[in-house]
Amino acid sequence: MDGKWTCDEDILCGVNKPKKKDNPTDLEKKHMPIIDAPEKVKKDEPFEIKIEVGKLLAHPNEPAHFIEWIELYCGDTFLARANYSGGVSYGQASFKVKLSHAHGPLRAWEKCNLHGLWENSKEISVG
Numbered sequence: 722m723d724g725k726w727t728c729d730e731d732i733l734c735g736v737n738k739p740k741k742k743d744n745p746t747d748l749e750k751k752h753m754p755i756i757d758a759p760e761k762v763k764k765d766e767p768f769e770i771k772i773e774v775g776k777l778l779a780h781p782n783e784p785a786h787f788i789e790w791i792e793l794y795c796g797d798t799f800l801a802r803a804n805y806s807g808g809v810s811y812g813q814a815s816f817k818v819k820l821s822h823a824h825g826p827l828r829a830w831e832k833c834n835l836h837g838l839w840e841n842s843k844e845i846s847v848g
């Protein structure tokens with residue numbers, strides 16, 4: 722090292738995303754929050770967004786290793802958050818929201834107590 726800190730290989734530094742989205746590793750499959758939402762919604766009409774961690778490959782759910790929380794954003798605008806206890810509840814969330822306009826793509830963040838912060842996104846349009 723030349724004195725400069727790099728977090729490219731440190732999963733606890735920054736926000737993790739699959740390095741190859743079409744060929745994720747097992748670690749990436751276990752932690753990617755998968756967003757299930759319509760591609761297009763009507764302005765100010767409520768709709769449901771489901772987020773599931775471990776959909777591609779099951780993530781452990783035990784007191785020592787679990788999903789701590791899931792957050793939902795539209796662009797950089799915070800919409801909702803779900804908190805979980807290890808060994809009790811699974812990293813799945815369902816939120817009912819309404820949007821007056823799109824601030825950017827839907828973005829889900831999830832936090833694993835051992836493997837850090839992970840992000841996924843899905844485009845949405847509001848009309």
Ligand SMILES: [Fe+2]
Binds near residue numbers: 752786787833836
């Ligand atoms: Fe994990």
